[in-house]
Each structure stands twice: as structure tokens, then as C-alpha cells.
Amino acid sequence: MVRIEKCSFCGGPIWPGHGTVYVRNDCKVFRFCKSKCRKFWMxxxxPRKFSWTKAFRAAMGKDLVVDNVYDFETRCNRPVKYDRDLVATTLRTMRLIDEIRMKREEAHWERRMQTxxxxxxxxxxxxxxxxxDLYTKxxxxxxxxxxxxxxxxxxxxQQMKEDSYKLNMKFKEMKNAQ
Incomplete structure (x- = not known):
């Protein structure tokens, strides 16, 4: 199984067989999804100054990035020994995490749309x-x-203020429930 890497500049996905790899003298590996990213990095x-990058979206609060759900997506270099129960629980947990992520992203989007x-x-x-003066005539x-x-x-x-308050209370309840 080949992993999907992240671009070092824009943070986008790099599928197997795509993009370029740059290795610095200190053996630090940088991966780029397209030449545009590589040229800007060179x-x-x-990246926070370019509106099409993930770093910009995170810095401007457009994407939900500071959340515990994203901590589960970690890189594992060592393969785990196969265990049927472990695979079953992992798949169940992945579905649950996906549902939680969708709910939080939807709440984040609704807050952005309210503002x-x-x-x-x-x-x-x-x-x-x-x-x-146009209206007085x-x-x-x-x-x-x-x-x-x-x-x-x-x-x-007034309704927007009330809805915003209710949504913030729901968000706090969700956060406290974790």
C-alpha cells in the first residue's frame, strides 16, 4: 500500500507517482504537488500569503484545523501485526471519527456563514x-x-445574535462532552 503524501508548500495531497521530491543537504525531504508550489518554495x-494554500485557509480561520479529531491522522512508519479484532475496532472507530469530523466541520461552516x-x-x-437622501425623496x-x-x-x-448564541452553546456542549 502506497501512502498519499502532503505537499510541503500548499498542504494538498500528492498521489503516488505524482509531484516532485526535493532533498536538502541535511537530508530533509520536501514534496511538492506541482511546479508552482516548488517554485514558490524555492x-x-x-504559504500563508497565498489564498489557495491550506496554510492560508488555516490562518484566516476558513478551515477547521485546531481540533482533536485531526490528531488521529498520524503517520505510522512501522507496519502493525494483523489482528482481526484490532482491524474491526479500528474500522468502527474510523467511521465514528468521520461522523464527528463531519458534524464539527458543518458547525464551523454554519458559524462562518452567520458572520x-x-x-x-x-x-x-x-x-x-x-x-x-434617495429614500427621503x-x-x-x-x-x-x-x-x-x-x-x-x-x-x-436580533435573530442572528440569538442563533449565534445558541450555536456557540451547542459547540461548547460538544467540546465538554469530549
Missing amino acids: KKKN AAAIETRAKLFDIAQNI VPEVQRDAVQRAEAEIEAHK
Whole structure:
């Protein structure tokens, strides 16, 4: 069985027979998935500054990386002696870990989308505040519609705060359950 390596620059997967290997004078091995990664690494570029790398996504909080679930994915250089019970428990545990990982990633994605929605509503409110003179020149019916829309936005913001609080409480409960 051949293992899938990780790129030393972008952190992406390198499948068997793909990518390049660079070995430094001190015998440190660097693997690159594509020439773009190798060239940037040779130029001593920082992977956290490129938005397409895993390091950038981790640094900006876009990917869930600081989690105990990812600690299970460790490299084992020595083969383990085959044991039927061990294989069965390992497979069961792998399924369980996968389910936990999916739930946590989904919760992380929902938190990110909530903050994005809050930013979007704030931008809309700012736009309304900047162009309020356009709204004051419209007839009374449309002005009432604008006021209703602003009230809906306020209600939506309040609902987002409550949902965010509930989600954070659920996340804390999940963390404490471990």
C-alpha cells in the first residue's frame, strides 16, 4: 500500500507517482504537488500569503484545523501485526471519527456563514445610511416600505445574535462532552 503524501508548500495531497521530491543537504525531504508550489518554495515565499494554500485557509480561520479529531491522522512508519479484532475496532472507530469530523466541520461552516450574513446586513445598512437622501425623496408609500425593510433587518440581526448564541452553546456542549 502506497501512502498519499502532503505537499510541503500548499498542504494538498500528492498521489503516488505524482509531484516532485526535493532533498536538502541535511537530508530533509520536501514534496511538492506541482511546479508552482516548488517554485514558490524555492523563492522562499510564505504559504500563508497565498489564498489557495491550506496554510492560508488555516490562518484566516476558513478551515477547521485546531481540533482533536485531526490528531488521529498520524503517520505510522512501522507496519502493525494483523489482528482481526484490532482491524474491526479500528474500522468502527474510523467511521465514528468521520461522523464527528463531519458534524464539527458543518458547525464551523454554519458559524462562518452567520458572520458573513451579519457583515452583509451591516453593509446594506451602511448603504442605506449613505444614500438616505434617495429614500427621503420618494413618496410616502415607498418610505414606509423602506422603514419596514429596516425594521426587518433589525429583527434579522436580533435573530442572528440569538442563533449565534445558541450555536456557540451547542459547540461548547460538544467540546465538554469530549
